[in-house]
Amino acid sequence: MTAKVDSANVISITENGCAHEFRINCSSCRLSSICLPIALNMEEVDQLDSIIQRSRPIQKGEHIYRQKEHFTSVYAVRSGSVKAYSITDGGQEQVTGFYFPGEIIGMDGIAKSSYASSARALETSSICEIPFDKLGELSQRIPSLQRHFFQLMSQEITEDQQLLTLLSKNTADQRVASLMLSISARNARRRLSAAHFRLPMSRTDIGNYLGLTVETVSRVLSRLQKLHILSVDNKEITIADDAGLRAVADGAHTH
């Protein structure tokens, strides 16, 4: 069942429309409860909606924005998934995050008016562009929007700090287990299966993100499979033993 488009902005069916349908507005978006509109009333959502630009879905590998490019907008992932990464002075890539529907990317560009990272689609994805100057204006008039955006940025900070802890203190097993749990939780938030999902990123990306080599990631996944904690079929992951996975993430010694 695909969404039927009546005119440029209005659609008649959205409930089970294609995930990549890009002309849906915020108020009919399935993600409104976990995305930017959270904590806004209907009228405010409409105002927010009016500044958001939606474009056709982008293909796997396409960039949403590039490091050092002039900052203009933040973006909400509507469908698909995105990887954010930066290239260091030494020329090596550092994956700074994976983003799923309902999550906001590009906030690292505000500080210097240029993006500190690049973002590219890991699969075909729909993205909502939110021009930041207009978001700023709107925030002047809608206190709850300003507050919510402060909260979003603060959340990014706390998540980065949790990741710091993960990299600084935890073993390879813990890091991989934690990432699996994180993806699982974010899936659940979107009312998808917490136990089964498909990883949109490569092993290389996972390793890069977690400060590990591809080989180590592969070995950890094999090990967790052998322990019947995960079932790993290429990119298809099934969490077979949730408690066990949490135990590994928390540093239980499973020699």
Next chain:
Amino acid sequence: MTAKVDSANVISITENGCAHEFRINCSSCRLSSICLPIALNMEEVDQLDSIIQRSRPIQKGEHIYRQKEHFTSVYAVRSGSVKAYSITDGGQEQVTGFYFPGEIIGMDGIAKSSYASSARALETSSICEIPFDKLGELSQRIPSLQRHFFQLMSQEITEDQQLLTLLSKNTADQRVASLMLSISARNARRRLSAAHFRLPMSRTDIGNYLGLTVETVSRVLSRLQKLHILSVDNKEITIADDAGLRAVADGAHTH
């Protein structure tokens, strides 16, 4: 030469007043050019000033806020230095940052209305408390303040991400060298010596922050001293070879 206080809020001499004098207002604060008031005009600074609460200097080891405590304010470091850290579920400490005069702490508390970390003074320090609800209100009326605060939070995000890269990709030598360069640069920003400074934090804190053990930090500092790149006298650090230090930070092989 100490600052003379005429009344509760007005002071007559500030230029070389004691660094811990706490009744100074923003417009006469030596740090105004690098702190929150940046990009505000005089009238706006006065408004900002009126919501800021200053208290007497806090002693080494005292907390400014505690993890999980209800979030009310962000804080600007006026003098001294601060360490931010969080305690993980497993009960281990993770140092998430060191903060120097002119820098803002506590922004990780906005997301959940409770602090994600604790902050304690590494030495006697003066702190400006900025009640966040009032800062929010003021930001509604002063667009440049809102914008600046967005920028501050964005900066925190990019800095955390740089730290991620440091932890994820760099050797012990690179991490320690980078921290020394960071502290040096922040000293220079306050028009203090870039080449010589006193570390306010312990080796343990440095190691914790950089994801290394105390022993490794100690060994790296000894090594850099042997290479005549640093001069290390307990907490007194002198950068003897700035280019050399940058080379180490960038990963030059100095066997």
Next chain:
DNA sequence: CGCCTGGTTGAGAATCATCAACATCTGTGG
């Protein structure tokens, strides 16, 4: 003076990276 915290140095152990070979998947074109 002696204790305690913090820092340094050494020896051995462990985790993870590196190097290398091989397996599997994907997508493209015959």
Next chain:
DNA sequence: CCACAGATGTTGATGATTCTCAACCAGGCG
């Protein structure tokens, strides 16, 4: 639909960096 090539993933053997454990040193404070 199959065959092939390149990319991606897995597994093994070896080695390096850093951690761990331990001893020792230095400084501050009662």
